[in-house]
Amino acid sequence: MSNLVETKNLVTTFPYDGKKRIRAVDGVSLNLKQGEIVGLVGESGSGKSVTVMSILQLILPPGKISGEVNIEGIKGNILDYGMFSDEVRSTRGGKIGMIFQEPMTSLNPILTVGYQIQENIMTHLGLKESEAKQKAIEMMKRVGIANAEQRFEQYPMQFSGGMRQRIMIAMVLAAKPDVLIADEATTALDVTTQAQILELIRDLAKKENVTVVIVTHNLGLIARYADRIYVMYSGHIVESGEKFEMFERPAHPYTRGLLNAVPRLDDDKTRRLVPIEGLPPNPANMPPYCKFFDRCLYREDRCKERMCELEPISENHFVRCCLSVEELDKKRDQIEGQFKSAPVKTISGEVCLEVRDLKMHFPVYRGIMKKHVGDVHAVDGVSFKVYTGETLGIVGESGCGKSTLAKCIMRATKPTAGEIIYKGTDMALLKDRALKPFRSKITMIFQDPFSSLDPRQTAGSIVGEPLKINKITKTREEYNDRVDELFRLVGLDPEYRSRLPREFSGGQRQRLGIARALASSPDVIICDEPVSALDVSIQAQIINLLEELQAKLQITYLFIAHDLSVVKHISDRIIVMYLGTVVEESPAELLYSNPQHPYTKALLSAVPISDPKVDAQRERIKLIGEIPSVMARSAGCPFCERCQYASERCRTEKPKLKDCGNGQLVACFLYD
Amino acid sequence: MNMNKITPSSDADVLKRAKRREQKKRDIRRFFRVMFSRKIVVVGAAGTLFFVLVAIFAPLIATHDPNYIQNGKNLLDPSAQFLFGTDMYGRDLFSRIVYGTRVSLLTGVLSTLLATLIGTFLGMLAAYLGGVVDMVLMRICEMMRAIPQLVISMTLIAAFGGSMMSMVIILCFGGIWNSLRMMRASALSVMSNDYVLAAKLSGEPMLKILYKHILPNSVSPIIVSASQSVGFTILMESGLSFLGVGIKVPTASWGSIINEARVYLITNPLYALIPCACLAVLIISLNLLGDGIRDALDPTLRGES
Ligand SMILES: Nc1ncnc2c1ncn2[C@@H]1O[C@H](COP(=O)(O)OP(=O)(O)O)[C@@H](O)[C@H]1O
Ligand code: SF4
Ligand code: SF4
Numbered sequence A: 001m002s003n004l005v006e007t008k009n010l011v012t013t014f015p016y017d018g019k020k021r022i023r024a025v026d027g028v029s030l031n032l033k034q035g036e037i038v039g040l041v042g043e044s045g046s047g048k049s050v051t052v053m054s055i056l057q058l059i060l061p062p063g064k065i066s067g068e069v070n071i072e073g074i075k076g077n078i079l080d081y082g083m084f085s086d087e088v089r090s091t092r093g094g095k096i097g098m099i100f101q102e103p104m105t106s107l108n109p110i111l112t113v114g115y116q117i118q119e120n121i122m123t124h125l126g127l128k129e130s131e132a133k134q135k136a137i138e139m140m141k142r143v144g145i146a147n148a149e150q151r152f153e154q155y156p157m158q159f160s161g162g163m164r165q166r167i168m169i170a171m172v173l174a175a176k177p178d179v180l181i182a183d184e185a186t187t188a189l190d191v192t193t194q195a196q197i198l199e200l201i202r203d204l205a206k207k208e209n210v211t212v213v214i215v216t217h218n219l220g221l222i223a224r225y226a227d228r229i230y231v232m233y234s235g236h237i238v239e240s241g242e243k244f245e246m247f248e249r250p251a252h253p254y255t256r257g258l259l260n261a262v263p264r265l266d267d268d269k270t271r272r273l274v275p276i277e278g279l280p281p282n283p284a285n286m287p288p289y290c291k292f293f294d295r296c297l298y299r300e301d302r303c304k305e306r307m308c309e310l311e312p313i314s315e316n317h318f319v320r321c322c323l324s325v326e327e328l329d330k331k332r333d334q335i336e337g338q339f340k341s342a343p344v345k346t347i348s349g350e351v352c353l354e355v356r357d358l359k360m361h362f363p364v365y366r367g368i369m370k371k372h373v374g375d376v377h378a379v380d381g382v383s384f385k386v387y388t389g390e391t392l393g394i395v396g397e398s399g400c401g402k403s404t405l406a407k408c409i410m411r412a413t414k415p416t417a418g419e420i421i422y423k424g425t426d427m428a429l430l431k432d433r434a435l436k437p438f439r440s441k442i443t444m445i446f447q448d449p450f451s452s453l454d455p456r457q458t459a460g461s462i463v464g465e466p467l468k469i470n471k472i473t474k475t476r477e478e479y480n481d482r483v484d485e486l487f488r489l490v491g492l493d494p495e496y497r498s499r500l501p502r503e504f505s506g507g508q509r510q511r512l513g514i515a516r517a518l519a520s521s522p523d524v525i526i527c528d529e530p531v532s533a534l535d536v537s538i539q540a541q542i543i544n545l546l547e548e549l550q551a552k553l554q555i556t557y558l559f560i561a562h563d564l565s566v567v568k569h570i571s572d573r574i575i576v577m578y579l580g581t582v583v584e585e586s587p588a589e590l591l592y593s594n595p596q597h598p599y600t601k602a603l604l605s606a607v608p609i610s611d612p613k614v615d616a617q618r619e620r621i622k623l624i625g626e627i628p629s630v631m632a633r634s635a636g637c638p639f640c641e642r643c644q645y646a647s648e649r650c651r652t653e654k655p656k657l658k659d660c661g662n663g664q665l666v667a668c669f670l671y672d
Numbered sequence B: 001m002n003m004n005k006i007t008p009s010s011d012a013d014v015l016k017r018a019k020r021r022e023q024k025k026r027d028i029r030r031f032f033r034v035m036f037s038r039k040i041v042v043v044g045a046a047g048t049l050f051f052v053l054v055a056i057f058a059p060l061i062a063t064h065d066p067n068y069i070q071n072g073k074n075l076l077d078p079s080a081q082f083l084f085g086t087d088m089y090g091r092d093l094f095s096r097i098v099y100g101t102r103v104s105l106l107t108g109v110l111s112t113l114l115a116t117l118i119g120t121f122l123g124m125l126a127a128y129l130g131g132v133v134d135m136v137l138m139r140i141c142e143m144m145r146a147i148p149q150l151v152i153s154m155t156l157i158a159a160f161g162g163s164m165m166s167m168v169i170i171l172c173f174g175g176i177w178n179s180l181r182m183m184r185a186s187a188l189s190v191m192s193n194d195y196v197l198a199a200k201l202s203g204e205p206m207l208k209i210l211y212k213h214i215l216p217n218s219v220s221p222i223i224v225s226a227s228q229s230v231g232f233t234i235l236m237e238s239g240l241s242f243l244g245v246g247i248k249v250p251t252a253s254w255g256s257i258i259n260e261a262r263v264y265l266i267t268n269p270l271y272a273l274i275p276c277a278c279l280a281v282l283i284i285s286l287n288l289l290g291d292g293i294r295d296a297l298d299p300t301l302r303g304e305s
């Protein structure tokens, strides 16, 4: 099969600090064949986006592209034509369509979506207006938008994130491209929506023989949806090959490292993640030898002698490493023998925190008169217990009330009703003053390592703040010692105390956030998506740190995240939330091996496992539709509109959490 | 890692503190370098400095007592004795203008300062407390915006009289609302950061959160707007004095001098022109300086990139 698109030694540079130029893409050669799905995977900043933007010549000066890009049907190197030439414009959006991460910015908010699709069809296919409209409606139906005729007249604002991404796909596919590039197109979406969108893309692509490039940092997605994979690191392709081959016999130390660093749904309890220590090299200071050297567990002195090239190790498998596969494999056993298993923790039988029938309703006002038109039931009767030293995971899609629940327990807001019992005291309705002693015992780690640290405070004073507020340390010396100790506890050099947050990397900042949460020696730490803003290799560092700290200090965690693999990895028990209610509570292993609630099953099935063999054998349960609007709540089971087992009873009566033995609780009439 | 057990006064600590001081110095130098990166800002700074010096050393510079009436020597042309001539009552115009600088600058700077302080505090309160406090303050802001400031000021002068201090308070009253609204918006965006929530959740008292976290992170647009509104306030004061409702005679104020001079515009044009020119130069200088401060504090606000 011939190549649709082929790049040879593509280099894209940007000016840096005056005269220097950094190579964001450093000699990338790749090819795309008709009808295949190619995964381009790597951490943020590895040059994935710049690579695809260079192919489309979307790089604006002062950025510079060099090398060769050949596109089928266009003679010679398309880079020679100039970015405004007809050839390039017919490629962009015509031959090669692209979907970005944030569909809101790619759709014009003041035009109807129908008009935008129609417009696109008219430019690229040269159809008349009425024909284009017909075609647009047909495309909207094809991407699964119900009531396409009516929704044709609606504006982007009126669509959910997943629906907007469908519109984008309709728009791009309407121009009949040969290649569809999806750059982190589903990263901002919930797992179930993500699965829906990618399945849609895959089915459409297979049907129409379109080539798809999935650009992502998520190995699981690649394992499930791609046929062939390119792994990028610091502007280089370090390994490429056919999917099953790559996951079965990963060769490059970076690929091996990534696979060891990501948590998987089918992990057993004792697996400990192996983070890739350190950070990618600063693009302004690239070593002239292997860019992975500093972080590589397999490195040898000879790696420093030259920059090696991408070389074949089998017919379709290329690796960029000075060591041969045999040498790497030999070293592997020795290296992996040193991996520690997860630290052992002790969970006591004492209930540390109990939440009983917690409710948080927000009133909704509408119109100029601010008429009270109803309530959003963000948290609607949640109950659970957490034992000392345990990690309770809370999962659910965005908008299901996880963060509101966390804010209530932290008493950042006052819950509408219910009890929050910490060591025998109900603190649900306490006033600020009475809350103060609890503030030091229940602390929080935030999602965004950038907004959670005051940019104008030094690292030391951020970490030490709770010590001062709660008057924990008496003297200045004691204070200094404690801050130093906290720094060391989270693996930071106390020398960094006087630095400002902007001088730390994302992972280090998250460590500072953890140190701050630990400062007042809390019993409970609420972690709200603590790793979702971090790259996989850094994610593993933070997860390990949290596990170690728990084993050492007997802390209780409430671990909130939307990433089921992460939650499953770190938690002892998990509660699954849907629309403000708990639908299932279960020990972590059982949740994966024996899920009960139809929603849990669908959620688990939407999460890919980064091993294509295992993943292919799993049962697929598709979830219909999207989360209903917060205002429209059914009187019956919150899940009834999307549940394939829904009966008459489900629509009128609300199921209660029931024990079905072995520690699992389910709220579903199927188990009555 | 053996450095961990250092006592607060060890060598390493001294070194660290020296390093931070060095950093601070560098930051300040960078501030001024950016601020003066446009030549025109230097002109503004020079003009402002000139008037500030004049105001400070007014007693040394003035050749006469500004309020002493030289009998029979009214409306004289400029001469060696009376550099700018004399006014309608026979007072030395040069000395009056020199002392007028004091009045203009002092009222302008003081009232802006006061307005900014109060506006900043109220704005933070509105943002932090929300609810009723926020609603009431915002309603007042809207009301104040609906009534021209001149009308408000004139009404207040009728009530408080025209001493310099009451002038400062009256002008300040007009300026509070703008900085209140700006500070509220700025503080709201800072408050959406988790570090504010973190401080709240660790039990830090409100005033400390305002002072330690919200103020430093939201104050730069306020400083920029304050530096740019000094000129406007001075103009306001002159305008009021010109209308005859400003600072009471006989205190020399540029506005009131212009007011007296307008009758003699044809016969003695310099009488009115000189204070007008001073006013124009001072205000332009102040605005240019304000632009420089804006460039240095918030490069994104700068017109061209
Ligand atoms: N317009 C630009 N100017 C300067 N540097 C850029 C520009 N765009 C991207 N870069 C740099 O190029 C590198 C690769 O970025 P990117 O392709 O976005 O990575 P990825 O998509 O893999 O996350 C990064 O170091 C980034 O900072
Ligand atoms: S070349 Fe050496 S340092 Fe680079 S990945 Fe291979 S073994 Fe590691
Ligand atoms: S109660 Fe009914 S609708 Fe709800 S999950 Fe069970 S079967 Fe489905």
Ligand SMILES: [Mg+2]
Binding pocket: A048, A049, A050, A183, A184
């Ligand atoms: Mg990207």
